[in-house]
Amino acid sequence: MPVRVKICGIRDHAGLDAAAQAGADWVGFVFFSRSPRYVTAQAASALARDMAVDGPKRIGLFVRPTDDDIRRVLDHVPLDGLQIYDDAGRIEAIRTHSGLPVWGAVGIASRHDLPETCRVDGLVIESRAPAGSDRPGGNAHAFDWTLTHGWQAPVPWLLAGGLNPDNVQRAIQHSGARAVDVSSGVESAPGVKSPELIRRFVQAARA
Numbered sequence: 001m002p003v004r005v006k007i008c009g010i011r012d013h014a015g016l017d018a019a020a021q022a023g024a025d026w027v028g029f030v031f032f033s034r035s036p037r038y039v040t041a042q043a044a045s046a047l048a049r050d051m052a053v054d055g056p057k058r059i060g061l062f063v064r065p066t067d068d069d070i071r072r073v074l075d076h077v078p079l080d081g082l083q084i085y086d087d088a089g090r091i092e093a094i095r096t097h098s099g100l101p102v103w104g105a106v107g108i109a110s111r112h113d114l115p116e117t118c119r120v121d122g123l124v125i126e127s128r129a130p131a132g133s134d135r136p137g138g139n140a141h142a143f144d145w146t147l148t149h150g151w152q153a154p155v156p157w158l159l160a161g162g163l164n165p166d167n168v169q170r171a172i173q174h175s176g177a178r179a180v181d182v183s184s185g186v187e188s189a190p191g192v193k194s195p196e197l198i199r200r201f202v203q204a205a206r207a
């Protein structure tokens with residue numbers, strides 16, 4: 001099974017088309033207004049509705065959302081799953097209410113942060129946000145990939161944080177990840193996806 005790839009922070013058709021043509025498994029839409037990758041529900045709807053049924057699955061990323069925040073987006077955008085930054089109990093509740101597959105994001109500083117049990121559909125394992133950052137992810141910040149080596153993950157997981165076309169293969173080898181997630185590392189400027197970097201990233205992850 002090839003390594004699976006998520007391209008997060010899609011904001012325009014150029015990025016979306018590049019991700020789909022490169023064969024990405026998932027694309028992410030960021031519904032967090034402090035992010036340079038923020039998209040409104042209306043903008044994401046225009047992108048998501050044009051996607052082929054056999055193309056990448058559509059993941060909505062939320063940071064500490066209320067149920068209404070999620071409902072307002074789902075009223076417009078046909079999402080296939082949610083990526084949530086919140087505490088474990090709240091993420092499980094969102095899974096119950098939304099009826100969609102839910103991935104919980106977990107910031108890792110040491111091996112002790114890796115969950116041994118959970119009640120979600122997947123985990124996004126990434127570095128803790130650096131001090132002073134106003135967002136919990138999307139900081140182009142990597143952690144020690146060997147921390148996940150040999151971890152008995154309770155559910156499928158993605159490796160994220162600071163990945164790019166030049167380091168993704170090393171990251172896969174050191175971490176043992178079978179799925180990877182990237183945002184900053186495939187951009188020419190914050191929030192601007194580069195079709196060329198997207199192509200190179202997917203190719204490198206699957207090499």
Ligand SMILES: O=C(O)c1ccccc1N[C@@H]1O[C@H](COP(=O)(O)O)[C@@H](O)[C@H]1O
Pocket residue numbers: 008009028030032035036037061063085124126135136137138139140141160161162163181182183184185
């Ligand atoms: O991309 C963002 O701006 C963002 C904002 C808030 C939470 C998460 C965010 N992005 C996610 O963070 C990881 C790693 O991103 P990067 O490759 O280091 O930029 C990834 O899951 C993004 O989807």
